[in-house]
Amino acid sequence: MAAGRLDVSWRRGGGGGYFDELRRGGDRGVVRKNGYHSSTRVRSFDFKSGFNCRDEERHCGELWQFNAFGDSPRYEEGEISGNEDGVQLPLEKKRRFSPVVWDAEEKEARISLKNRVFQRSSTQGLNVVSDEDVVKSSFKGGLELVVDEDRVDGGSVDGIESEYPAPQSASLPPKKDGGYGQEQDQVEEEELPNARNIAMSRWASDDDSPRDTTLVDDEGMHGEIVCRTNSIEREGCQREVSDRDRSSSPQSDERGYSISFTSEHELQNDAMDVDDIGDENVSVNDMEQTDGWIDEPTTTIQRGINMLEGCRSVFKYERLNEINEGTYGKVYKARDKKTGEFVALKKVKMDVGRDRYLEEYGFPLTSLREINILMSFDHPSIVKVKEVVMGDLDSVFMVMEYMEHDLKGVTQAMKQPFSTSEVKCLMLQLLEGVKYLHDNWVLHRDLKTSNLLLNNKGELKVCDFGMSRQYSSPLKPYTSLVVTLWYRAPELLLGAKQYSTAVDMWSVGCIMAEMLTKEPLFTGKGEIDHLDKIFKTLGTPNETTWPGLSKLPGAKANFVKQPHNQLRKKFPFTPFTGSPVLSDLGFDLLNKLLTYDPEKRITADDALNHPWFHEVPLPKSKESMPTFPPQYAKKRHNRRAMKCLDSWRSSEGRQYQVLSGMYWYISSSGIYSLLYNDPLPTL
Numbered sequence: 001m002a003a004g005r006l007d008v009s010w011r012r013g014g015g016g017g018y019f020d021e022l023r024r025g026g027d028r029g030v031v032r033k034n035g036y037h038s039s040t041r042v043r044s045f046d047f048k049s050g051f052n053c054r055d056e057e058r059h060c061g062e063l064w065q066f067n068a069f070g071d072s073p074r075y076e077e078g079e080i081s082g083n084e085d086g087v088q089l090p091l092e093k094k095r096r097f098s099p100v101v102w103d104a105e106e107k108e109a110r111i112s113l114k115n116r117v118f119q120r121s122s123t124q125g126l127n128v129v130s131d132e133d134v135v136k137s138s139f140k141g142g143l144e145l146v147v148d149e150d151r152v153d154g155g156s157v158d159g160i161e162s163e164y165p166a167p168q169s170a171s172l173p174p175k176k177d178g179g180y181g182q183e184q185d186q187v188e189e190e191e192l193p194n195a196r197n198i199a200m201s202r203w204a205s206d207d208d209s210p211r212d213t214t215l216v217d218d219e220g221m222h223g224e225i226v227c228r229t230n231s232i233e234r235e236g237c238q239r240e241v242s243d244r245d246r247s248s249s250p251q252s253d254e255r256g257y258s259i260s261f262t263s264e265h266e267l268q269n270d271a272m273d274v275d276d277i278g279d280e281n282v283s284v285n286d287m288e289q290t291d292g293w294i295d296e297p298t299t300t301i302q303r304g305i306n307m308l309e310g311c312r313s314v315f316k317y318e319r320l321n322e323i324n325e326g327t328y329g330k331v332y333k334a335r336d337k338k339t340g341e342f343v344a345l346k347k348v349k350m351d352v353g354r355d356r357y358l359e360e361y362g363f364p365l366t367s368l369r370e371i372n373i374l375m376s377f378d379h380p381s382i383v384k385v386k387e388v389v390m391g392d393l394d395s396v397f398m399v400m401e402y403m404e405h406d407l408k409g410v411t412q413a414m415k416q417p418f419s420t421s422e423v424k425c426l427m428l429q430l431l432e433g434v435k436y437l438h439d440n441w442v443l444h445r446d447l448k449t450s451n452l453l454l455n456n457k458g459e460l461k462v463c464d465f466g467m468s469r470q471y472s473s474p475l476k477p478y479t480s481l482v483v484t485l486w487y488r489a490p491e492l493l494l495g496a497k498q499y500s501t502a503v504d505m506w507s508v509g510c511i512m513a514e515m516l517t518k519e520p521l522f523t524g525k526g527e528i529d530h531l532d533k534i535f536k537t538l539g540t541p542n543e544t545t546w547p548g549l550s551k552l553p554g555a556k557a558n559f560v561k562q563p564h565n566q567l568r569k570k571f572p573f574t575p576f577t578g579s580p581v582l583s584d585l586g587f588d589l590l591n592k593l594l595t596y597d598p599e600k601r602i603t604a605d606d607a608l609n610h611p612w613f614h615e616v617p618l619p620k621s622k623e624s625m626p627t628f629p630p631q632y633a634k635k636r637h638n639r640r641a642m643k644c645l646d647s648w649r650s651s652e653g654r655q656y657q658v659l660s661g662m663y664w665y666i667s668s669s670g671i672y673s674l675l676y677n678d679p680l681p682t683l
């Protein structure tokens, strides 16, 4: 898996401003601004290791490094300590949360020498690294070297040794009060799992600086040197490219490194014709001015050796259509320019309202959670995040495997609900995914049909981990404002602050019912209304059916009184209507998922072993699951498509057309739309 790291830097002083910047790895210290002393702190979010957060701070040009969150790399430790949602995990449980990468076999140590950062890796070579994906930046930086202790004999690095002797061992930044003792050393080692693909990413610097394309080069080195600089003045270790050297044609130096620069503000102007639309993937690069993914980076440096993947640039991908826009980010379909693979790119929304992490560190907590969890998980029922990439304007994108549909879109568009055997196939996959989450101490907390992705291979994958969090035993208080209302468990609706995996299982119950009937089970307009709807269907709970109910904050409200469970009525025995029949065993499972008392609610593990899955009709295999027409594109203002269709329409004189399985039509407002499962127009 490709890896990435984000450095979030924020600066104080130097003009009284307090502003955050997102930077890829390599952004290091502006020390002075307007004559004032200014310190820059860089917090590194290491997406490869799950969540490894470390701070570096510059004071008067000196680099101080310290751990942001205490004693060891751990999941969201900063957020965990002392906030409302806080969970302090017992050690063994931390370990059990295995997907967050703990094994730091390839440990690295950072050594600060003057303004330079050496990074040591026990397994990585000493490589000259450059970046294929340099994103424009206005940073004036220092120098970062990555040095392999195994390969660098006695700390000798060609061309570097004289002035910056390579370290024999991990030395420490200048010791400050309460700073780096031996203990800190140890922590530092532990806190730095291999970040070879991350730490080496770097920024081009100021556009107006000829040094933004400075490369450091050392022929004979077998390892890796990363220079983040606009001020490298190293003999024998420097290749400086001046402004006039910039050209749009690639160059090759005698060592075989290819150095190329694209022209300033060169836009990707791929011509498109009607056929492009027919290709289903409507490229919208040149019309939708979505910040962060408009221009190609102005400078590209390519070198042919030891290319390490840092936080790559979003320009590695060609943006196709927008798939959807959720609360926390827009999701686009895109194509990897190199491999042609389709991916989904979720742009991290930076304006998510009040978010302590956003305010403090420049990155929203919801996205950190999501990225951390998704990058560390590996399960067929959990959507895979391939990498995190950066766009212009400090935008960040998560690159996910592309899934053609989500369950919500599919159920809404279907004429008939899924058959029982299809529901079983989907339920098994969903339960496997949920079991995996719960086994790894993660609550999803927002399971709903729009967060279940489907592809045309019959696979179901859980996505959207923005609300998810790690839990522990004994439970700590969490916020009860989780889970979209219709799928929200009654204990949450009644204000429980302590809850566990059962909240997800309730959502699974709601989803199961919706798959069977094609309609959401409970559709309250507000919390009280929603509870009323639940109680009308399942009967009003009491202390007998749900011990502890009366202690919940919302339990005293005057709810509808309904003594009986009416759920069965929602699944009438209608063998001739074509609707799936919910057998007694199926009903038993549904009832167990929709049990009021969270303690008695069935677990994912037990649900997977429920006999309903063993009775006929047996679950369909994934391969025999139905495929669905392409998801309709929500984006309605696709000007390029409009243009193409316009000409096409005038030549054909038709109002509707089907192109590559998509139904295009012209709405009353004259806007072209893509319709999913629209009845075929008479042509």
Ligand SMILES: Nc1ncnc2c1ncn2[C@@H]1O[C@H](COP(=O)(O)OP(=O)(O)OP(=O)(O)O)[C@@H](O)[C@H]1O
Residues within 6 Å of the ligand: 323, 324, 325, 326, 327, 328, 329, 330, 331, 344, 346, 383, 400, 401, 402, 403, 404, 405, 406, 450, 451, 453, 463, 464, 465, 466
């Ligand atoms: N990997 C993917 N492949 C295809 N479509 C996806 C993918 N991930 C997300 N989507 C689409 O984008 C929608 C929104 O994604 P997601 O739920 O992750 O965003 P969000 O901002 O967290 O949304 P929400 O408002 O539900 O919290 C999904 O419902 C789905 O339709």
